[in-house]
Amino acid sequence: MSLKNSCRRFLPFALLAAGTLVGLDSGNTLPAAEGGKPAAAPAKINVLVLTGGHEYNRPEFVKLFQGYDDIKCKVVKQKEGAEAFDDVADWPYDVIVLYNFNQKITKKQQKNFLDLLKKGVGLVVLHHANAAYPGWPEFSKIAGVTFHFKPWEENGKKHKGSGYKEGVKFRVHVADSKHPITKGMKDYDIHDETYIRTSIHPNVHALLTTNEPTSDKIIGWTKTYKKSKGCYLQHGHDEHAYRNPNYRRLVVRAIRWTAGRL
Numbered sequence: 001m002s003l004k005n006s007c008r009r010f011l012p013f014a015l016l017a018a019g020t021l022v023g024l025d026s027g028n029t030l031p032a033a034e035g036g037k038p039a040a041a042p043a044k045i046n047v048l049v050l051t052g053g054h055e056y057n058r059p060e061f062v063k064l065f066q067g068y069d070d071i072k073c074k075v076v077k078q079k080e081g082a083e084a085f086d087d088v089a090d091w092p093y094d095v096i097v098l099y100n101f102n103q104k105i106t107k108k109q110q111k112n113f114l115d116l117l118k119k120g121v122g123l124v125v126l127h128h129a130n131a132a133y134p135g136w137p138e139f140s141k142i143a144g145v146t147f148h149f150k151p152w153e154e155n156g157k158k159h160k161g162s163g164y165k166e167g168v169k170f171r172v173h174v175a176d177s178k179h180p181i182t183k184g185m186k187d188y189d190i191h192d193e194t195y196i197r198t199s200i201h202p203n204v205h206a207l208l209t210t211n212e213p214t215s216d217k218i219i220g221w222t223k224t225y226k227k228s229k230g231c232y233l234q235h236g237h238d239e240h241a242y243r244n245p246n247y248r249r250l251v252v253r254a255i256r257w258t259a260g261r262l
């Protein structure tokens with residue numbers, strides 16, 4: 001978690017994981033239409049995943065979105081910052097997944113991004129994307145979180161900057177097992193990077209919490225912005241998280257829920 005990036009690649013793990021992909025929640029059950037003919041399959045959820053500004057294990061990461069009959073996904077690296085939002089006139093995507101760490105977003109890109117959210121395009125924010133676009137205060141309201149790169153002050157009170165720790169094995173508590181994204185899930189363990197001392201907005205709906213001392217308490221939530229359903233998941237540093245079946249389930253359900261399909 002730094003501009004230069006502290007992530008490392010673990011190719012041996014990538015090779016190990018290559019044969020162990022399990023499709024969770026995959027497939028639709030299509031009701032038979034009258035006359036015995038199968039009903040037409042609903043259109044796939046069209047997902048745009050933005051990366052950029054931070055290294056990651058791409059071959060393992062993209063598997064998070066593969067193996068599902070109802071999801072079509074494009075992963076696009078943002079080189080400048082937010083060029084995906086340069087022109088949204090013929091926007092084809094139902095859901096935006098942010099896994100980027102880009103710092104720049106122009107005024108025009110901000111407006112176009114907001115226009116998409118006003119139209120109801122879903123938004124899933126993963127892991128280090130909580131620190132994207134720090135110069136745009138509205139992004140904190142959209143994502144529900146502010147990552148403080150430096151110490152900060154509010155109403156005369158001084159606060160330390162946000163922190164991160166890699167390679168933490170910790171327990172996650174499912175705070176709401178009735179929400180569609182976390183329905184039926186039990187508490188679980190994960191090996192991942194944690195974030196601490198971020199500012200989490202009070203109006204988020206907590207899905208996941210932890211007592212891990214290197215982490216903020218709430219680590220997964222939903223949040224609505226304008227007409228857009230949103231979900232943030234702190235998990236997702238590397239293949240240790242990507243391979244975790246609970247994380248896989250959370251990501252695909254977050255996509256479906258923010259698309260209005262769950």
Ligand SMILES: [Zn+2]
Pocket residue numbers: 001007127128193236237238
């Ligand atoms: Zn990370």
